[in-house]
Amino acid sequence: MQINRKSELEAKVLGSAIRQRRKLLELTLDQLARKVQVDVGQLSRFERGEFKYSSKNLQKIVAYLQVSVNQTQTADPLIQKFAELLVRSERHRAAATALVQALQELR
Template identity: 45%
Template sequence: MEAPSERAKPKTKGKPTELGQSIRRRRKAMGLTLDQVAKLADLTTGFLSQVERGISSPSLTSLMAIAAALQTSIEQLLSVPEVFSEYVPHDGRQTYSLGMRGRFYEKLGPGFAGALFHPQIVHRPPGHVSEKMCHDGEAFCYLLSGQLEYHLGDQVFIMSPGDVIHHDTMVRHYSVVLGEIEAVELWVTTSPIKDSGSSG
């Protein structure tokens, strides 16, 4: 697999305030309170409030959980096309950003509606600290470039290019981008949607 270069993909600026406004509009249209959506998404009310105000930017997993709680998709919240395709050429990937400082995603799927796996390539800038998470599902990460300090429960792993981590996401986890270059990570995660239809 060829690692994407900075020249290969444009890095669009994130617009967390616009995302927050989109989430707030959807929540109010459904007649839901912050507390109700936060409970459905297994997030704190304070964090969700910060997301709506553009102060904090959610991880992709948390955004999927918010979208599920609001009975919509991340594509609709981000105002990007929702495309399903079994085959995605290397120069035909959809990209979108979350946050304002160099964090963006290349979609590698899903290939069809109702897919349980969500593969993507994640680009994160030096020093980025991911949201601390604990939710239903599993995650697989293959580090393409850069270096990560990956916290999984009480364990800490220093990941270098070629290293892999695969774990139950019910174990609390987060990671930090070490060094002075961006981390490029291949992720495959399962949908954080519970049997009840709410998200984890």
């Protein structure tokens, strides 16, 4: 297996995507950890984006949740900045959501 180094942004965006998908499937950390046979602490670190390298355990989680690793990569700097804000905190996420909703109302 090839080990890919992740930037801090890529790790946080992927971690956020994992958390969102887990919650969408209404799974707790413990439930998902048991299903993919990964330590709950490691799963939690993955969700927080606290990793630098892809691992077998990360691949098991991504495969089970059907999260695309490629969807976390983008070349557009504006999208990258926006993604950084989304994962910074719940307040940032709420503000970004409000901004998107305001922009949609401008139609």
